[in-house]
Amino acid sequence: xxxxxxxxxxEVDVADRAFSYGDGLFETIAxxxxxxxxxxxxMRRLSTGCVRLGLPLPPFELxxxxxxxxxxxxxxxxxxxxxxxxxxxRGYARRGCVPTRVLSLSPLPDYPRQWWSEGVVVRWCDLRxxxxxxxxxxxxxxxxxxxxxxxxxxxxxxAEGLLRDQNDHLIEGTxxxxxxxxxxxxxxxxxxxxxVAGVMAARVAELAAAMGLRTxxxxxxxxxxxxxxxxxxxxxxxxxxxxxxxxxxxxxxSRLVRELQLRLQQEGDAPRWL
Amino acid sequence: xxxxxxxxxxEVDVADRAFSYGDGLFETIAxxxxxxxxxxxxMRRLSTGCVRLGLPLPPFELxxxxxxxxxxxxxxxxxxxxxxxxxxxRGYARRGCVPTRVLSLSPLPDYPRQWWSEGVVVRWCDLRxxxxxxxxxxxxxxxxxxxxxxxxxxxxxxAEGLLRDQNDHLIEGTxxxxxxxxxxxxxxxxxxxxxVAGVMAARVAELAAAMGLRTxxxxxxxxxxxxxxxxxxxxxxxxxxxxxxxxxxxxxxSRLVRELQLRLQQEGDAPRWL
Numbered sequence: 001x002x003x004x005x006x007x008x009x010x011e012v013d014v015a016d017r018a019f020s021y022g023d024g025l026f027e028t029i030a031x032x033x034x035x036x037x038x039x040x041x042x043m044r045r046l047s048t049g050c051v052r053l054g055l056p057l058p059p060f061e062l063x064x065x066x067x068x069x070x071x072x073x074x075x076x077x078x079x080x081x082x083x084x085x086x087x088x089x090r091g092y093a094r095r096g097c098v099p100t101r102v103l104s105l106s107p108l109p110d111y112p113r114q115w116w117s118e119g120v121v122v123r124w125c126d127l128r129x130x131x132x133x134x135x136x137x138x139x140x141x142x143x144x145x146x147x148x149x150x151x152x153x154x155x156x157x158x159a160e161g162l163l164r165d166q167n168d169h170l171i172e173g174t175x176x177x178x179x180x181x182x183x184x185x186x187x188x189x190x191x192x193x194x195x196v197a198g199v200m201a202a203r204v205a206e207l208a209a210a211m212g213l214r215t216x217x218x219x220x221x222x223x224x225x226x227x228x229x230x231x232x233x234x235x236x237x238x239x240x241x242x243x244x245x246x247x248x249x250x251x252x253x254s255r256l257v258r259e260l261q262l263r264l265q266q267e268g269d270a271p272r273w274l
Numbered sequence: 275x276x277x278x279x280x281x282x283x284x285e286v287d288v289a290d291r292a293f294s295y296g297d298g299l300f301e302t303i304a305x306x307x308x309x310x311x312x313x314x315x316x317m318r319r320l321s322t323g324c325v326r327l328g329l330p331l332p333p334f335e336l337x338x339x340x341x342x343x344x345x346x347x348x349x350x351x352x353x354x355x356x357x358x359x360x361x362x363x364r365g366y367a368r369r370g371c372v373p374t375r376v377l378s379l380s381p382l383p384d385y386p387r388q389w390w391s392e393g394v395v396v397r398w399c400d401l402r403x404x405x406x407x408x409x410x411x412x413x414x415x416x417x418x419x420x421x422x423x424x425x426x427x428x429x430x431x432x433a434e435g436l437l438r439d440q441n442d443h444l445i446e447g448t449x450x451x452x453x454x455x456x457x458x459x460x461x462x463x464x465x466x467x468x469x470v471a472g473v474m475a476a477r478v479a480e481l482a483a484a485m486g487l488r489t490x491x492x493x494x495x496x497x498x499x500x501x502x503x504x505x506x507x508x509x510x511x512x513x514x515x516x517x518x519x520x521x522x523x524x525x526x527x528s529r530l531v532r533e534l535q536l537r538l539q540q541e542g543d544a545p546r547w548l
Contacts, residue, residue: 002288011285012293014276014376019286019356021417022296028364053418054425078364082293085421090302090352090380092417092424092448102288106364130404131440134422142416143295143366144327147359148408150366151328166405174366 024084119244120159230254239270292358393518394433504528513544
């Protein structure tokens with residue numbers, strides 16, 4: 001089910017700047033218990049993206065109403081919102097463009113349940129993310145780096161690939177944020193040059209803080225990852241995946257990561273995967 | 275006039291990966307004398323892009339036939355070709371996608387004729403291009419850097435903005451390549467980390483070689499630009515624009531640049547702007 005500017009259709013104009021240049025933003029929002037999870041945080045990140053890209057802010061109440069109409073009667077799923085710069089003439093200048101909004105509802109992906117209970121297998125990607133502070137942190141539509149990185153493997157048993165920047169520092173997964181547990185604290189990579197500031201990552205850091213576990217933002221080397229006590233991945237749809245194995249490094253199950261998963265589920269901020 | 279996969283329509287599916295992720299390539303081809311200019315070179319660059327992004331090669335003969343049908347009876351114009359990864363499901367993996375091709379024909383832009391005869395005014399952009407060797411040189415659809423750079427000015431008398439990388443080396447204009455004339459040779463920036471390898475730039479380098487003027491690829495500092503004898507911009511639609519002024523630096527008209535413009539026009543490789 002798809003709504004384009006409020007209409008039930010599944011087409012956009014070829015002159016839309018999202019199609020021409022990836023000129024826009026998106027949010028991927030989990031539906032759980034028949035309601036969108038972490039809505040306000042998603043709208044805040046979208047707003048930050050609008051300011052960074054110089055796009056008008058979206059009509060939040062209208063989008064919420066349209067989202068509710070799509071979700072009606074749906075217990076679980078994934079709601080994707082695209083906020084594009086809209087239809088324009090040829091050329092990079094946005095002259096009098098009116099943004100396009102696209103809401104689409106999909107079923108939850110069918111990942112194996114043991115990816116939550118036992119953890120996932122992940123790999124290092126070869127592609128190194130470029131550093132572009134003007135685009136770092138926001139969820140924009142220029143995603144060729146993620147597409148190229150995801151194309152590096154097709155083994156269905158590998159759940160995610162980890163991305164480094166050109167200084168070989170860990171940044172994120174192709175579709176997730178990464179947390180490293182060690183020395184009684186969580187460390188998550190600094191995202192000022194590359195990466196997406198995850199809505200779920202921020203929520204998980206809050207839940208960890210409530211458990212007395214602080215989250216520090218820092219550069220993270222592959223050596224630090226190797227020495228970690230535990231590693232886990234977050235995004236809005238999966239919530240938390242513990243990492244069971246990264247290349248040859250096997251991680252023992254972590255009581256703390258399990259506790260975070262359960263708290264997240266209790267809060268209703270992610271689908272009930274466990 | 276627009277053809278999407280050969281059909282006269284102007285819509286694409288919202289699940290098209292060009293719309294979702296900028297997952298695809300494009301070419302902007304000038305029409306002059308009722309025929310597409312530098313067709314083979316455009317198709318070669320598109321092929322290079324396909325190899326780099328892991329996309330299937332397009333059906334060249336079919337695209338040529340579709341282009342001819344759009345161009346029929348049109349003396350001058352701009353033909354844009356988008357080769358998108360095509361419609362896909364959610365997620366960065368391209369599973370069984372079939373590419374989408376979009377051909378669209380527009381009139382030539384209405385730039386003032388003195389931009390060719392007297393030269394253009396250009397500025398330095400603040401945005402620094404990221405270095406991503408995996409995407410450098412090809413004409414892909416992730417163009418947010420160019421969009422942000424083009425949004426830095428709205429003075430219609432400024433024709434173009436020059437972009438540097440994060441080492442402050444000149445790379446290109448937002449929509450053009452840059453040549454620097456000095457010491458009896460042309461220098462054009464190395465594009466192994468960022469930038470688009472222009473089809474027109476390659477053609478102009480050939481024409482310069484035929485005039486006994488060699489083109490060297492090198493890193494180019496702003497200081498080198500400042501000390502240049504002349505500066506000019508190229509792209510497939512404009513051909514060659516001499517630079518008359520860059521910020522406060524005024525360049526005297528160059529006989530060599532004028533000669534290159536005339537040769538390019540004689541060859542029929544660009545619209546007749548002069």
